[in-house]
Amino acid sequence: MTITQYFRNIRDGVSSTLTGMRITFTHLVAREPITVQYPDRTARPVREMLPPRYRGHLHVDMEICISCRACESACPIDCITIEDVKIQKSSVTGVDGDTSPKVRESFVFDINLGKCMYCGLCVEPCPTGAIHHTTEFEGATTNFRDLIFHFVTPEMAERTLEKAKSQGFSLADD
Numbered sequence: 001m002t003i004t005q006y007f008r009n010i011r012d013g014v015s016s017t018l019t020g021m022r023i024t025f026t027h028l029v030a031r032e033p034i035t036v037q038y039p040d041r042t043a044r045p046v047r048e049m050l051p052p053r054y055r056g057h058l059h060v061d062m063e064i065c066i067s068c069r070a071c072e073s074a075c076p077i078d079c080i081t082i083e084d085v086k087i088q089k090s091s092v093t094g095v096d097g098d099t100s101p102k103v104r105e106s107f108v109f110d111i112n113l114g115k116c117m118y119c120g121l122c123v124e125p126c127p128t129g130a131i132h133h134t135t136e137f138e139g140a141t142t143n144f145r146d147l148i149f150h151f152v153t154p155e156m157a158e159r160t161l162e163k164a165k166s167q168g169f170s171l172a173d174d
């Protein structure tokens with residue numbers, strides 16, 4: 001290294017240090033802080049500011065779920081647990097004696113959001129759009145089991161199982 005190079009390196013070092021310090025001092029005294037005070041001081045609720053395709057907590061609309069289990073099969077890490085029975089939705093018998101076709105109805109539909117990696121693979125194959133991501137993202141809890149979401153309430157499960165029983169179906173008919 002020549003003596004000229006030596007002094008050039010010192011000059012560059014001092015210059016870059018001064019540039020860094022200038023930026024630091026500008027932030028320190030001249031600029032408004034940009035820290036977002038979450039959750040209660042944002043101009044609008046954070047949920048409203050999220051992009052439309054944001055993948056938050058999953059939700060299942062049990063009114064339109066046909067218990068096809070496509071979402072359960074698609075999940076690569078087994079977050080979804082479905083248990084169902086086949087029942088006849090309607091007890092009406094047609095003129096030719098035909099009964100309404102059997103459909104599947106879940107009596108357990110759980111998603112473990114503590115395990116979920118929000119990949120959306122379960123949403124893609126759903127034929128009815130029953131399972132979808134929401135913009136809910138807050139899930140802090142002191143009990144990990146709270147993150148297992150139950151989409152079939154005990155009352156719904158009881159109704160389904162009663163209906164199946166009254167129609168002579170059992171879990172073994174599955």
Ligand code: SF4
Nearest residue numbers: 075116117119120122
């Ligand atoms: S988002 Fe991904 S990890 Fe979560 S339940 Fe669906 S498929 Fe499984």
Ligand code: SF4
Nearest residue numbers: 065066068069071126
């Ligand atoms: S894929 Fe859709 S319709 Fe099928 S079980 Fe899952 S939520 Fe229900």
